[in-house]
Amino acid sequence: MHAFIHSPIIRDIFICISLLTRLPVQLDERAYEHRSAAGWAFPLVGVVVGTASALIGILCMILGFGPNISAGCVVMTSLIITGAMHADGLADCADGFWGGWTIERRLAIMKDSHIGAYGVIALILIIGLQWQIIAALMQAEIAFIALISAAVLSRAPLPLIMVRIPNARGAGLSHQTAMSDQNAAYGALVLAAIVALIMMGIPGAWVIGCAAGLAVAATALARWKIGGHTGDTLGATQMLGETFTLLAALQFLA
Template sequence: MEQDRRDMSAPKLDDITTSLALLTRLPVKASFDRTAEASWAYPLAGTVLAVLAGLLACVALWFGIDPALAAGIYVAATVIMSGAMHEDGLADLADGFWGGWDPARRLEIMKDSAIGAYGVIALTLGLVARWVAVWALMDHGGWFWALIAVETLSRSAMPALMHALPNARDTGLSQSQGRPSRETAALGVAIATVIALLMVGLAAIGLLLVGAVAAFGMAKLAQAKIGGQTGDVLGATQQIVALVLLMVLA
């Protein structure tokens, strides 16, 4: 039973390395005994990625590289350090949701490693839009802190969807993780909100609300298309929420 895999114990520091191991390609040692309840730390993985990618962009700017290229470096760094996991989810979701005629066929397409026209279009538009939005942010002060807020908040949507929606299939990464408790999902959102408040002040409240609307829209779409969530849905939700927040800031 799915419920049996849920670890209801209190959050642990090891959850942070578990989340980093799941959501990034950073070389960390982690335990995967309680992956669902470790999802409260997903936002912290976003914080780490944003800081590392942001520092690379800072170095590029310091060496006189044009902000447009520095923005490209930032986006490329986040993609590489995350293993393009979320981008892959966005492409698979686009192919499945709009290439299939019923939930079973959509799930079948999403599982296929090949990428179709819908996936190419979604991936291209997503990457270009993120690059342009980050570039626009770099023309203003405080862009480094704003990007940390975006990467952190966008990953808080993932445990929220994991809790709110059932797994759409009996296999896959999301199904193997189990579903986090309401308290775990709420803790992830709370941590992301605190970090965002520290980064961008009261503007974080507006970002949180906008991100919540975007995540809710993705949840309703997934429910209508496949009756629940998968790892691809979670990754695509992170991408869409991040993009919406970047557009609001830019």
């Protein structure tokens, strides 16, 4: 039985959770008619994913596994909750951007379900880097706030990218679920900034700036390589943004 939620706020949160995670959220089909204005809740999905991952890390530390194994469990938890969809997007972008010579060829490679050498290398580097950064954050005892902040800030720009940057295919999941409400997209940025500043304090402003810079750079690269965004580029932007934000947190908060 699919629930129809009358509260717009709860409805929007559940829509975003269903789009960005593999958590078993069941909604009436009528709820998805409002998805264009639900983008403001993207950062709240980050709160859910970041908190769950951080709590697993804390539990592992309490059980005496140490920062390295605990950090690995954090990364694994995040990948399980999201169904590794962002990691998949990163791998597809790495294969397509550097495996094709034309926009058409790059898009074709990105759509291929097989993974190539560039994709494998990208995943090893990014996941390995996240693992090491999180271990260092745990040693510095700031992993909880850093993980939540990074999960929030890395998802906040995605609705605005969908609003302002054309879809490179004109089809696909990101086209079907596109967030077209500009106010909601800017609301996501404001909400993310508020959450991050509450979590990290004034030094968090530097982390927010780094997250914003990465999102701009990743989007510019996507426009250069394929002329717009796709679901894969959104996933890659999230993965890169989260990694870079964690690194910035280690630099400015530790």
